[in-house]
Amino acid sequence: MSKPNETLDCPIHGEAYTAFICPHLADDPNQEWFCDYPSAENPWPDAKCASCHTGFTEQGASNEKAGGNLNAKKICHLCYEDGHGKSAAYLMELRQAAWEPFLSDAFSELEDKQQRLETEYKIGHSDRWDYDQRHGTILFSNAGTVVVRAAAQFIGSISTTSDTWLWSWANTSLIPGTFEDLFAVRDFGEAHRFAKLTVPMWPADEVDGWEMSAVAVKLIKAKGAYRAPGKTGFTFMSLKDVHTVS
Ligand SMILES: [Zn+2]
Ligand SMILES: [Zn+2]
Structure with a gap:
């Protein structure tokens, strides 16, 4: 070892x-x-x-x-x-011949889901988000008031300093309970020999982040994805059980 x-x-x-x-x-x-x-x-x-x-x-x-x-x-x-x-x-x-049609399917599915999220919940217009690790929920707020709540899991992140994608299950800074849905994506990658789904970290840009999110959202049957900007890149999260908070 x-x-x-x-x-x-x-x-x-x-x-x-x-x-x-x-x-x-x-x-x-x-x-x-x-x-x-x-x-x-x-x-x-x-x-x-x-x-x-x-x-x-x-x-x-x-x-x-x-x-x-x-x-x-x-x-x-x-x-x-x-x-x-x-x-x-x-x-x-x-594996391009198998990957391309699968990805393209997943991507158009994600576009539809993102459109629906925006129409129904206007997540893109909220001015703040907070992640509650204990409950695995993300809270979107406007002017200090929580407007939308959703169950969220980390999919992975794009680093704009190293230009790489890192899967959440390989990110040792995340606490248990915040990424376990993603094991299904890795299992799928193993079964279909899609190395991008099983290799922990690889050269990537933001488009790859959206592509991996599309695949994850499809496989774990999420309602959509959220891209949270950070100082050194973007974190992508899956959203389930999305609710308006009134
Ligand atoms: Zn050898
Ligand atoms: Zn070296």
């Missing part, structure tokens, strides 16, 4: 945390990465290529006992994130 607290001096990124990947991923990150999903305890889980992964599972525990990662390459966590993120774009190219 990698030790996230250890650091190394990366020629590209300077001092950074250590992560471990197999030498084949190090040579060519543009292939499927086999690794656990990130967690607060293990943000950059050891990653393997398909053949190392197969070898690993066949040899099972004995390999693990023998040290498991004798050939693993130590790299910096930012190089790990870069490589893994780029693999998502590469793998999506191979």
